[in-house]
Amino acid sequence: xxxxxxxxxxxxxxxxxxxxxxxxxxxxxxxxxxxxxxxxxxxxxxxxxxxxxxxxxxxxxxxxxxxxxxxxxxxxxxxxxxxxxxxxxxxxxxxxxxxxxxxxxxxxxxxxxxxxxxxxxxxxxxxxxxxxxxxxxxxxxxxxxxxxxxxxxxxxxxxxxxxxxxxxxxxxxxxxxxxxxxxxxxxxxxxxxxxxxxxxxxxxxxxxxxxxxxxxxxxxxxxxxxxxxxxxxxxxxxxxxxxxxxxxxxxxxxxxxxxxxxxxxxxxxxxxxxxxxxxxxxxxxxxxxxxxxxxxxxxxxxxxxxxxxx
Amino acid sequence: xxxxxxxxxxxxxxxxxxxxxxxxxxxxxxxxxxxxxxxxxxxxxxxxxxxxxxxxxxxxxxxxxxxxxxxxxxxxxxxxxxxxxxxxxxxxxxxxxxxxxxxxxxxxxxxxxxxxxxxxxxxxxxxxxxxxxxxxxxxxxxxxxxxxxxxxxxxxxxxxxxxxxxxxxxxxxxxxxxxxxxxxxxxxxxxxxxxxxxxxxxxxxxxxxxxxxxxxxxxxxxxxxxxxxxxxxxxxxxxxxxxxxxxxxxxxxxxxxxxxxxxxxxxxxxxxxxxxxxxxxxxxxxxxxxxxxxxxxxxxxxxxxxxxxxxxxxxxxxxxxxxxxxxx
Amino acid sequence: xxxxxxxxxxxxxxxxxxxxxxxxxxxxxxxxxxxxxxxxxxxxxxxxxxxxxxxxxxxxxxxxxxxxxxxxxxxxxxxxxxxxxxxxxxxxxxxxxxxxxxxxxxxxxxxxxxxxxxxxxxxxxxxxxxxxxxxxxxxxxxxxxxxxxxxxxxxxxxxxxxxxxxxxxxxxxxxxxxxxxxxxxxxxxxxxxxxxxxxxxxxxxxxxxxxxxxxxxxxxxxxxxxxxxxxxxxxxxxxxxxxxxxxxxxxxxxxxxxxxxxxxxxxxxxxxxxxxxxxxxxxxxxxxxxxxxxxxxxxxxxxxxxxxxxxxxxxxxxxxxxxxxxx
Numbered sequence: 001x002x003x004x005x006x007x008x009x010x011x012x013x014x015x016x017x018x019x020x021x022x023x024x025x026x027x028x029x030x031x032x033x034x035x036x037x038x039x040x041x042x043x044x045x046x047x048x049x050x051x052x053x054x055x056x057x058x059x060x061x062x063x064x065x066x067x068x069x070x071x072x073x074x075x076x077x078x079x080x081x082x083x084x085x086x087x088x089x090x091x092x093x094x095x096x097x098x099x100x101x102x103x104x105x106x107x108x109x110x111x112x113x114x115x116x117x118x119x120x121x122x123x124x125x126x127x128x129x130x131x132x133x134x135x136x137x138x139x140x141x142x143x144x145x146x147x148x149x150x151x152x153x154x155x156x157x158x159x160x161x162x163x164x165x166x167x168x169x170x171x172x173x174x175x176x177x178x179x180x181x182x183x184x185x186x187x188x189x190x191x192x193x194x195x196x197x198x199x200x201x202x203x204x205x206x207x208x209x210x211x212x213x214x215x216x217x218x219x220x221x222x223x224x225x226x227x228x229x230x231x232x233x234x235x236x237x238x239x240x241x242x243x244x245x246x247x248x249x250x251x252x253x254x255x256x257x258x259x260x261x262x263x264x265x266x267x268x269x270x271x272x273x274x275x276x277x278x279x280x281x282x283x284x285x286x287x288x289x290x291x292x293x294x295x296x297x298x299x300x301x302x303x304x305x306x307x308x309x310x
Numbered sequence: 311x312x313x314x315x316x317x318x319x320x321x322x323x324x325x326x327x328x329x330x331x332x333x334x335x336x337x338x339x340x341x342x343x344x345x346x347x348x349x350x351x352x353x354x355x356x357x358x359x360x361x362x363x364x365x366x367x368x369x370x371x372x373x374x375x376x377x378x379x380x381x382x383x384x385x386x387x388x389x390x391x392x393x394x395x396x397x398x399x400x401x402x403x404x405x406x407x408x409x410x411x412x413x414x415x416x417x418x419x420x421x422x423x424x425x426x427x428x429x430x431x432x433x434x435x436x437x438x439x440x441x442x443x444x445x446x447x448x449x450x451x452x453x454x455x456x457x458x459x460x461x462x463x464x465x466x467x468x469x470x471x472x473x474x475x476x477x478x479x480x481x482x483x484x485x486x487x488x489x490x491x492x493x494x495x496x497x498x499x500x501x502x503x504x505x506x507x508x509x510x511x512x513x514x515x516x517x518x519x520x521x522x523x524x525x526x527x528x529x530x531x532x533x534x535x536x537x538x539x540x541x542x543x544x545x546x547x548x549x550x551x552x553x554x555x556x557x558x559x560x561x562x563x564x565x566x567x568x569x570x571x572x573x574x575x576x577x578x579x580x581x582x583x584x585x586x587x588x589x590x591x592x593x594x595x596x597x598x599x600x601x602x603x604x605x606x607x608x609x610x611x612x613x614x615x616x617x618x619x620x621x622x623x624x625x626x627x628x629x630x631x632x633x634x635x636x637x638x
Numbered sequence: 639x640x641x642x643x644x645x646x647x648x649x650x651x652x653x654x655x656x657x658x659x660x661x662x663x664x665x666x667x668x669x670x671x672x673x674x675x676x677x678x679x680x681x682x683x684x685x686x687x688x689x690x691x692x693x694x695x696x697x698x699x700x701x702x703x704x705x706x707x708x709x710x711x712x713x714x715x716x717x718x719x720x721x722x723x724x725x726x727x728x729x730x731x732x733x734x735x736x737x738x739x740x741x742x743x744x745x746x747x748x749x750x751x752x753x754x755x756x757x758x759x760x761x762x763x764x765x766x767x768x769x770x771x772x773x774x775x776x777x778x779x780x781x782x783x784x785x786x787x788x789x790x791x792x793x794x795x796x797x798x799x800x801x802x803x804x805x806x807x808x809x810x811x812x813x814x815x816x817x818x819x820x821x822x823x824x825x826x827x828x829x830x831x832x833x834x835x836x837x838x839x840x841x842x843x844x845x846x847x848x849x850x851x852x853x854x855x856x857x858x859x860x861x862x863x864x865x866x867x868x869x870x871x872x873x874x875x876x877x878x879x880x881x882x883x884x885x886x887x888x889x890x891x892x893x894x895x896x897x898x899x900x901x902x903x904x905x906x907x908x909x910x911x912x913x914x915x916x917x918x919x920x921x922x923x924x925x926x927x928x929x930x931x932x933x934x935x936x937x938x939x940x941x942x943x944x945x946x947x948x949x950x951x952x953x954x955x956x957x958x959x960x961x962x963x964x965x
Contacts, residue, residue, distance in 0.1 A: 138324070138325065138328075139328075141325050142325050142328040142329050142332065144613070145325060145329050145568075145610050145613040145614055145617070146329055146332060146333065146606075146610055146613075147568065147571065147572055147606055147609035147610060147613065148572055149572040149573075149575050149576075150572070150575065150590050150591075150594060150602075150605070150606055150609065151333075151336065151606070153591065153594050153595075154336055154337065154340060154594050154602070154606075155336065157340060157594065157595070158336065158339050158340055230455070230456065234456075234458050237458045237460075237461075238458055238459065238460060238576060241458070241460045241576070242576070242579065242591070254458075257458075257461065261464060281461055284458060284461075285453075285456055285457060288455075288456040288457075289452060289453065289456035292452055292455060292456055293452065296452075439698075530740060531735060531737050531740040531741040532740065532741055532742055532743040532744070534695060534735070534741070535733075535735060535741045535742065535743070535803075535806075536743070537695055537727065538693065538695060538727055538728060538732065538733040538735075539727065539728035539732070539754065539755050539758065539806065540723075540724045540725065540726070540727035540728035540729060540755075540758055540759060541724070541728075541754065541758060542721075542724055543720065550743055553745050554743070554744070554745055627745065628744070628745065629744070629745060629790045629792070630744060630790070630792045
């Protein structure tokens with residue numbers, strides 16, 4: 001008795017037909033994403049943070065380097081300084097906005113670039129296999145075995161710690177995870193029947209990758225891009241804590257926090273300027289947290305495996 | 311099985327050399343002329359005589375082409391000579407030997423703390439999926455992975471050392487304490503805060519990982535078979551599910567060992583813990599070339615060893631690989 | 639004959655992100671000692687979860703309807719505590735699953751996995767349990783059982799693994815065996831062997847058996863009675879001869895006509911007849927008769943829900959075409 005004697009035909013029909021309520025994958029993803037409260041919340045907060053940092057500076061006249069010498073260490077809600085001022089009379093609100101631009105840019109840019117590199121390497125390695133795969137994956141092994149943080153420190157010393165250099169350093173040592181993930185997925189996609197049949201029909205490799213493999217890899221790539229972004233924001237702040245991140249007077253959330261650390265046990269005058277720590281720390285936390293929420297929601301929404309789970 | 315490990319071990323050798331080349335090249339592009347550094351630190355070398363400078367450069371092989379330099383360095387390393395630290399004025403090997411135990415104590419304690427917290431929490435939140443406990447740990451795990459480690463460390467210092475006064479603010483030991491048990495207690499008091507901070511930072515991501523792995527296994531057909539056989543729930547989870555879930559879990563836990571050394575770099579800085587991390591940081595910052603490169607290589611070797619350990623544990627649990635057949 | 643299982647008005651629903659769905663609705667059937675019942679239908683018609691619901695092996699987000707009653711040997715399954723349920727599972731009711739490749743735990747020897755049943759249900763110690771396991775393996779036709787018990791699942795072929803699953807299921811001579819697509823994942827020649835083995839053993843132990851399959855060949859080989867399921871409902875039920883010789887429901891006819899015949903002469907090589915369309919998703923079952931959109935003989939009346947109409951003997955069908963045929 002042949003297996004699936006009528007199932008074969010059925011699959012053909014099923015491919016053309018679509019269930020009534022679930023009109024498309026995209027719609028299903030959106031339905032599931034909407035029902036993921038945390039992810040929705042994350043998206044809203046992130047849009048809020050983005051507006052705050054991008055448009056905020058347009059509404060204030062003070063620049064991030066302007067000092068108000070009559071107000072050093074003013075607590076929040078001092079006139080003209082809603083978030084207070086720091087040891088040099090910089091307005092903390094303004095610096096948080098400008099710093100956010102830089103932190104978000106560093107995070108976003110390095111997430112995009114690492115994901116891009118990782119995806120390309122993973123696609124090539126998984127799809128072509130053989131010697132290409134072995135060489136690339138050994139290279140990944142090598143890169144992963146290099147102690148990341150000390151090397152980041154060294155590289156920022158070598159290249160200097162401008163924005164572009166920080167991004168460069170974070171991307172050079174950040175793409176390996178994505179490439180492994182993508183490779184694993186491509187290996188299994190490569191064996192699927194639709195890729196096999198595309199090959200049998202003589203479709204060129206490049207076209208198979210673009211048409212059949214890439215679309216299936218995209219969900220996981222998007223999710224890991226969000227994780228990379230949260231990692232990059234945290235890494236920048238850690239580098240800044242060691243004095244190696246974005247250099248003052250240009251603000252970033254990381255270096256604001258680092259300078260605030262000098263006063264965390266109180267200043268010589270006896271005040272404890274907690275606002276210097278709380279505001280940039282809060283923004284790092286809120287941003288990274290919501291990027292993670294968003295990533296989690298996307299993971300659930302994009303993965304077809306979880307359809308029937310509540 | 312022996313063959314498998316021999317093969318895995320041999321595979322590590324080219325990786326080791328590749329790492330050494332990359333690290334060597336990066337370190338050699340560090341700014342700062344080693345000779346100028348030496349001159350600044352040691353007045354006896356203070357000279358402006360171009361002839362003497364040239365001799366010194368030759369003596370230290372400073373102008374050799376990079377490949378030559380690499381092989382000179384490799385030869386001395388392989389013969390056990392790690393060179394001399396220009397900053398600490400002592401052989402690199404002695405410095406590492408004196409700092410390494412401190413770092414090991416910190417990282418191993420932190421690793422164990424991470425494990426003790428992450429395993430039960432991860433297991434319970436997978437088994438009681440979507441329960442109040444699961445939601446609570448999920449929220450805390452998200453908060454955990456969204457905080458910079460140093461920030462967490464500083465908050466811990468403010469709360470537990472400054473305000474409550476339970477633990478010392480920094481350092482590893484108090485001077486002038488006598489008696490074995492007093493010293494032991496003192497060391498322990500110093501260790502608690504940095505070890506907990508370093509360990510708990512890892513707990514968040516481990517909990518998520520353990521939860522996912524176990525949930526995936528609980529979804530497997532053989533778990534359903536166990537239920538259908540009438541195996542009690544607790545036994546299904548421990549004997550059938552957990553043993554299978556342990557394969558990816560121990561792999562990740564072993565593979566994360568190097569992250570503890572990396573994380574130790576920050577934590578040691580915050581807590582002024584005299585370990586490898588700070589040693590390395592100082593070496594890199596002050597262009598102490600020999601010391602920095604040795605520390606980096608040392609960490610790379612630890613990474614490779616953790617890979618091997620992960621492999622070993624993996625094979626111990628999984629009969630498919632133990633019996634010399636990959637996959638199923 | 640003694641009735642051992644009675645399923646009455648089975649309704650299974652799931653809470654999902656897309657809302658509540660009810661993939662099985664109003665299914666009733668019973669089973670006597672030693673009888674073999676086949677449940678047949680396309681994938682997605684609800685036959686597997688129907689079987690799983692009998693020993694409550696459903697996912698956590700599943701729940702049964704208020705009027706559902708499952709009685710096994712006079713006891714209402716839904717009122718049992720999980721301890722009581724564990725005593726029934728594997729001892730009185732056991733299961734064989736579709737995928738022998740993944741249904742055995744890869745980290746334990748097959749001997750360990752079979753003897754676990756004896757240790758749990760008969761309280762045997764390890765040695766005694768292992769001895770019984772070896773006997774059982776011999777019974778299911780595994781050569782050199784003393785050696786095989788020490789092997790891991792990955793060392794066995796698919797057919798061998800399914801034999802192990804059968805050995806495990808029959809270890810405590812259960813009164814009811816539920817086999818979910820027991821041969822689907824196997825090669826054709828192995829399929830025949832496994833079916834023969836099951837036939838032999840179920841007669842030997844006089845086990846009542848439920849076989850779930852989409853393969854009418856398996857049904858023909860094994861079953862006394864057949865339920866044809868479509869979109870979560872029984873559309874036709876009857877004994878095996880009724881179903882194959884006098885199919886009534888258009889869906890059953892479609893299933894039977896879509897079996898390829900082994901024919902060689904040119905004129906008989908006509909196109910296979912197929913049922914057009916697909917099984918609807920439980921979130922969007924059509925109103926009235928659920929088969930209506932695919933039915934070649936649908937008419938106006940089909941917009942109303944058809945009742946189960948009893949024909950001669952125990953042959954009944956859910957189709958308006960047979961309204962008034964009641965006898």
